[in-house]
Amino acid sequence: MAETVLILIVLTNLRLLGASRLGASIRTVAVQGILLGALALLAHGAAPTWGAVAMAVIGMALKGGVFPWLLFRALRQADVQREVEPFVGPIPSLLAGIASFGIAFWLSRRLPLPGGGEGLSLLVAVALFSILAGLFLIVARKKAITQVLGFLVMENGIYAFGVGLVRESPVLVELGVLLDVFVAVFVMGIIIFHINREFEHMDTDELATLKD
Amino acid sequence: MLWTLILLPLLAGAAAFALRRGVATRTLLVATAGAHAAMTAAAWMARPAAVLFGWIALDEVGLLFLSITSVLFLAASVYAVGYLRGEHGGDTSERVFTGCLLLFLAAMTVVTLSQHAGLLWVAVEATTLASAPLIYFHRTGRSLEATWKYLLICSVGIALALLGNFFLAVAAGAKPLVFAELGGLKGPWLNAAFLLLLVGYGTKMGLAPLHTWLPDAHSESPSVVSALLSGAVLNCAFVGIVRVQPLCGAFGRDLLVGFGLVSMAIAAVFLLGQADFKRMLAYSSVEHMGILALGVGLGGAGAFGAMLHAVNHSLTKAMLFLVAGNILAFYQTKSAVAIRGVARVLPVSGALWLAGLLAITGSPPFGMFLSEFTILKAALDQNRSVVAVLYLLLLAIIFMAMTTLVLRMAQGDATRPRQRESALAILPPLALGAAALALGLYIPPALETLLRGAAKLLGGA
Numbered sequence: 001m002a003e004t005v006l007i008l009i010v011l012t013n014l015r016l017l018g019a020s021r022l023g024a025s026i027r028t029v030a031v032q033g034i035l036l037g038a039l040a041l042l043a044h045g046a047a048p049t050w051g052a053v054a055m056a057v058i059g060m061a062l063k064g065g066v067f068p069w070l071l072f073r074a075l076r077q078a079d080v081q082r083e084v085e086p087f088v089g090p091i092p093s094l095l096a097g098i099a100s101f102g103i104a105f106w107l108s109r110r111l112p113l114p115g116g117g118e119g120l121s122l123l124v125a126v127a128l129f130s131i132l133a134g135l136f137l138i139v140a141r142k143k144a145i146t147q148v149l150g151f152l153v154m155e156n157g158i159y160a161f162g163v164g165l166v167r168e169s170p171v172l173v174e175l176g177v178l179l180d181v182f183v184a185v186f187v188m189g190i191i192i193f194h195i196n197r198e199f200e201h202m203d204t205d206e207l208a209t210l211k212d
Numbered sequence: 213m214l215w216t217l218i219l220l221p222l223l224a225g226a227a228a229f230a231l232r233r234g235v236a237t238r239t240l241l242v243a244t245a246g247a248h249a250a251m252t253a254a255a256w257m258a259r260p261a262a263v264l265f266g267w268i269a270l271d272e273v274g275l276l277f278l279s280i281t282s283v284l285f286l287a288a289s290v291y292a293v294g295y296l297r298g299e300h301g302g303d304t305s306e307r308v309f310t311g312c313l314l315l316f317l318a319a320m321t322v323v324t325l326s327q328h329a330g331l332l333w334v335a336v337e338a339t340t341l342a343s344a345p346l347i348y349f350h351r352t353g354r355s356l357e358a359t360w361k362y363l364l365i366c367s368v369g370i371a372l373a374l375l376g377n378f379f380l381a382v383a384a385g386a387k388p389l390v391f392a393e394l395g396g397l398k399g400p401w402l403n404a405a406f407l408l409l410l411v412g413y414g415t416k417m418g419l420a421p422l423h424t425w426l427p428d429a430h431s432e433s434p435s436v437v438s439a440l441l442s443g444a445v446l447n448c449a450f451v452g453i454v455r456v457q458p459l460c461g462a463f464g465r466d467l468l469v470g471f472g473l474v475s476m477a478i479a480a481v482f483l484l485g486q487a488d489f490k491r492m493l494a495y496s497s498v499e500h501m502g503i504l505a506l507g508v509g510l511g512g513a514g515a516f517g518a519m520l521h522a523v524n525h526s527l528t529k530a531m532l533f534l535v536a537g538n539i540l541a542f543y544q545t546k547s548a549v550a551i552r553g554v555a556r557v558l559p560v561s562g563a564l565w566l567a568g569l570l571a572i573t574g575s576p577p578f579g580m581f582l583s584e585f586t587i588l589k590a591a592l593d594q595n596r597s598v599v600a601v602l603y604l605l606l607l608a609i610i611f612m613a614m615t616t617l618v619l620r621m622a623q624g625d626a627t628r629p630r631q632r633e634s635a636l637a638i639l640p641p642l643a644l645g646a647a648a649l650a651l652g653l654y655i656p657p658a659l660e661t662l663l664r665g666a667a668k669l670l671g672g673a
Contacts, residue, residue, distance in 0.1 A: 111400060113382070131375065138368060147364055154368065158375045166381040170388075173330030177374065180337040184367055187344055191360055198353050207357040210428040212482055212491070 002042045006126045009035050009160065010101065013133040016153065017097040018090045020083060022145060026071050029149050029156075033063020036156055040163040051171045055178075059159070062178060067152065067185050071145060074189040078145075078196035085203065088140040096140075097133055104128035113165070123164040130157025142203045144192045148185060155181055213260035214268050217251050217278075218321050220244060225314030234303055237310040238293045244314055245282075245289035248321075252282040256658065266390060267328040272665030276519060277451050278324040280526045281444045283647075285317050287640040291534050292436045294636030298541065299434075309349055316342040316440070323448040329377050329389040332452055333370070336416060339448055340366045343441065347433040358425075358432035365425040366416050373412025373452065379405035380456075391455050406460040410453060410467060417449035419471045419505060420478035423498045427482070430494035431546065435537025438490065442497045443530035447522055450504055457508060458671045468509030469599060475502025476606040483613040489548040490540070492617055493532055496572055499610055500525045506603065507587040508670060510594065516667040517586030520655075523663075524571075524579040524648055531644035532568040535561050538637050539621075548617050552624035558631055560638045562622055564645055569618040571648050573611045579651030 012032040019025045037060030044052045086093065108125035134154025138147045159177075199206050224244040231237045255270060255278070262269030270278070292313070296306055319342050322335035340363065348359040380389060383401035387393055415422040430438045457464050479499035486492045500521070507518025538561040543551050555562030571578035584607065591600040655663075 111404070135368070138364070144360065151364065151367060151371070154371055155374075158371060158378065161375065162378045162381075166378055170330065173328070173334065176331065176334030180334055180341065183341045184337070184363070187341055188363060191344070191348070191356070191363065194348070194351070194356055195360065198356055204360070207360060209354055210357055210361075210432070212427070212486070 002039065003122065005035055005039045005042060006122055009039070009126055009156075010129060013130055013153065014094060014097055016137065016149070017093040017133060020090055022075060022083070022143070023072075025146065025149055026068050026075075029152050030064045030068040032153065032156055033067065034060050036060075036063065036159055036163075039160060043163050055171060055174050058175075059178060062182055063152070063156070066182070070185055070189045071148065074145060074192045077193050085142040086140055087142060087205075093136070093140060096136055100132040100136065101125075101129045104132060120164060124161065127157045127161035127164065130154065130160060133157075142205055144188075144195055144204050147204065148188045148192070151188075152181075152185070213251070213255070214263050214270065214325060217248065217255075218268075218318055218325070220247060220251075220318075221314045221321065222318040225311050225316075225318060228311035228314055229307055231307060232303065234296065234306050237307055238296060241289045241310050241313065242293060245286045245317070248317065249282045249286045252279055262327075266392075267331050268322075268325045269327050270325060271327070271669060272662055273451065273454055273519075273669050274324045276523070276662055276666050277447055278321065280447060280523060281317070281320045281324060284440060284443045284526055284530050284644075285320075287530065287534070287644055288436050288440050289313070290636060291439075291537070291640040294634055295434065295436055295537065305349065305351075308345060312342050312345045313437075313440075316346065318342075320444055320448050323451055326455075327390050327392065329380060329391065329456070332455065333374055333377055336373070336413065336448060336452055337367070337370050339445055340370065340416065343437070343445060346437040347429050347441075349434050349437070350432070352432075355432040358428040361425045362429040369412050369415025369422060371412070372415075373409050376405045376408030376410075376412055379408060380459075391459075394459050397459060402460060403463055406456060406464050407467070409456050410464070410471070413449045413452035414471060414505075415449075417446050417453065417505075418475075418498050418501045420475040420498055420502070423475070423478070423501075426498060427491045427494040430497065430533075431488060431490040435490075435533050435540060438493070438536075439530040439533035442493070442533060443526035446497060446501055447526060450501070450522065453505070454508060454670060458669065465509045465511055468505045470509075472502040472504070472506030472509055473599065473602055473606075475499065475505065476603070476610070480606050480609045480613065483610055486613070486617060487549055488546045489551075489617065489621065490533075490536055490546050492548070492614060493529065493536060496610070496614065497525075497529060499606075500529070500572075503584065503587060506599075507583075507590070510587065510590045510596070510599075511671055512590055513593065514587050514590030515670040516663055517583050517590060519663045519666045519670075520586065520651075521580065521583035523659075524583050524651060527644045527648040527651070528568060528571045528578070528580060531564065531641040531648065532572060534637075534641040534644070535564045535568060538633065538641075539565065541637075542631060548621050551621045553622075553626040553628075555622045556626035556630065557628050558633060560633050560642070564638070564641050565618065566622050567645055567649075568641075569614060571645070573614055574607060577649065577652045579648050582652055582655075 012028050015028050037056045040056040105125045108121050113120050131154050134150045137150030228237050319335050319338035326332035344359055344363045348355050379401050383397050418426040476499050479495045482495045504518050507514040574580045574584040
C-alpha cells in the first residue's frame with residue numbers, strides 16, 4: 001500500500017516537470033500534499049497515535065487545501081498568463097527528472113539504514129527525488145510562483161523522509177515546521193503580488209538589478 | 213522567566229499590528245526592547261531554570277548570543293524612533309514594520325535559547341520570515357528583488373538544514389534531539405547530517421559561496437534592519453552551527469576552516485573596487501562570518517577567539533550600519549564615489565565612520581584586534597602555518613580595500629554646509645562604538661567567564 005503511494009508521488013513529480021500550465025502545476029502539488037498525508041498515516045502502521053493522525057490531517061488540509069487556495073489567489077490577483085515559461089523546456093525537464101531519480105535511487109542504496117529494509121530504501125529514494133525535483137523547478141522556471149511550487153515539492157520530499165524514518169518526532173516541533181511552511185507560502189504570496197504590481201509581471205529573470 | 217523573555221516580544225509584536233497611532237507603536241517598541249534588555253541583564257545575575265522538558269534553557273552560548281541580540285535590538289529600536297519619524301511611511305507601514313521587528317526579536321530569542329535541534333530549526337526559519345517584510349520597507353523594485361532573493365535562498369537553504377535534522381535523528385536512533393544528550397554518535401548519517409546543517413545554516417549565516425542573498429538584502433533594507441540582520445541574525449544562524457559542531461569532531465572542524473577561508477577570500481575579491489558603501493559593509497560581514505567559522509573550526513583557543521569575535525563584530529557592524537544610515541539619509545545615495553567630506557559635513561557621524569573603519573578592520577585598540585589576534589595565535593599554535601598566512605594576507609587585502617573607500621568618503625572638502633545631527637541618530641551608534649572600544653581595553657571578568665564557558669561547550673579550552 002505504502003509502495004503505491006510512493007509511486008504516485010514519483011508520478012506527481014514527473015507530471016510537474018512536464019507541465020506547461022500553472023493551474024495544473026498547482027493542482028499537482030496539492031495532490032502530492034494529500035498523498036504525503038496518506039503516507040504519514042500508513043507509515044504508522046495499524047494503530048497510529050492521536051497526535052500522528054492529527055498532524056497528518058492538518059498537513060493534508062494545509063497542503064491540499066490552503067496552499068493551493070493561496071496560490072490560485074495570487075495567480076488571480078496578479079492576472080498573469082497561465083503558462084509556466086520555463087528556462088528549460090518540458091521534455092529536457094522530464095529527462096533531467098528521470099536522471100535525478102536514478103541519482104536518488106543510487107544514493108539511497110549507498111546510505112545504509114539502521115535496521116534497514118527494502119520498503120524504507122524506496123522511501124529514501126522517493127524523498128531524495130522530490131528534493132532534487134524541487135530544486136530543479138526552482139532553478140529552471142522563470143515565474144516566481146513556480147519557484148514557490150519548487151520550494152513546496154522540496155519541502156514535501158524532506159517531510160516524506162521525516163515521516164518514513166523518524167518515528168517519534170515531537171508534535172510540537174512538527175507543528176512548528178508546518179507553521180513555518182505556511183507563513184513562508186503566505187509571505188511569498190504577498191511578495192509575488194507586489195512583484196507583479198511593480199514589474200507588471202512576475203518573471204524572476206527581471207529581478208537582476210542587484211549585482212556586483 | 214524564560215517564557216516571559218519569549219512571550220513579551222511576541223505579544224508586543226502582535227499588539228503593534230493592532231495599534232492605530234505611530235507614537236504608540238514607537239513607545240511600545242522601545243519599551244519592549246528595554247524590558248527585554250533588563251530581563252537579559254537579570255539572567256546574568258541568576259541563571260533562570262530550564263522550561264519545556266529542558267528544550268528551552270539558557271547555557272553559556274545561549275546567554276552570550278542572547279545578550280548580543282538584546283543590546284543590539286535596544287540600540288536599533290532607539291535609532292528606529294528617529295528613523296520612522298523622518299520616514300513618513302504612513303501609519304500602516306509603520307505598524308507592520310514595528311510588529312515584524314518585535315516578532316523578529318521573539319524568534320531570535322528562541323534561537324538563542326533552543327536546546328532541541330527541531331525547535332532551533334523552527335526558530336531560525338521564523339527569523340527569516342519575520343525579517344523579510346522589514347527588508348521590503350521601502351517598497352521599491354530593488355528592495356523587492358532583495359526580499360525575494362532573501363526569502364527564497366534562505367528558505368531553500370534552511371530546508372536543507374531540516375533534512376540535516378532528520379538525518380541527525382536517524383543517527384541518534386531512539387535518543388531525543390536535545391544537544392546535551394547527543395554526544396558520542398558516529399557514522400555516515402551523522403557526517404551527512406552535519407554537512408546538510410552546515411550548508412543550511414551556512415546559507416543564512418552568509419558563508420561563501422552560499423552568501424549570494426546577503427549583499428542585496430543588507431544594502432537594500434533600511435539601515436536599522438541591516439544593522440540587526442548583520443549583527444544579530446547572522447549570529448543566530450551561527451548558533452545553529454555552533455550547537456551541532458561539537459557532535460561531529462574533526463570532520464566538521466576541517467569543513468569549517470575551509471568555509472571560513474573561502475568566505476574571507478570571496479569577501480576580499482568583492483571588496484576591492486566596491487563602490488556602494490552599504491554593500492561594502494555587507495561583504496565585510498561575509499568576511500567576519502568566515503573568521504567566526506575559522507575560529508570555531510580551529511577549536512581550542514580559536515573557539516574562545518570566535519566567541520569574543522562574535523561580540524566585537526556585532527557591536528561594530530551594527531554601529532557602522534547605523535552610521536551608514538545617517539550618511540545615506542543626508543546624501544541620498546549609496547555610491548561612495550559621489551560622497552566627499554563626510555567628516556566636515558556630519559562631524560559626529562563622520563568621526564564614528566572613521567572609528568568604525570578602524571574597529572572593523574581589526575586595528576588596535578579596538579576589541580576586534582584582540583579577537584582576530586587570538587584566532588591567529590590558535591592557528592600558529594597548531595602549526596597550521598598555511599591557514600595563518602592566508603588569514604593574514606586576506607585581512608591585509610580587506611584592510612586596504614575598505615580603507616581606500618572609507619577614507620575617500622570621509623576626507624575632502626565639504627560640498628555642503630555643516631549639519632546638526634539629531635541625538636536619536638548618533639547616540640545608539642556612539643554607545644555601540646564605545647562598547648567595541650572598551651572591549652579592546654578591558655574584558656570584564658564576568659564576560660571572560662562566560663566566553664570561556666561558551667568556548668568549553670564548543671570543545672575548546
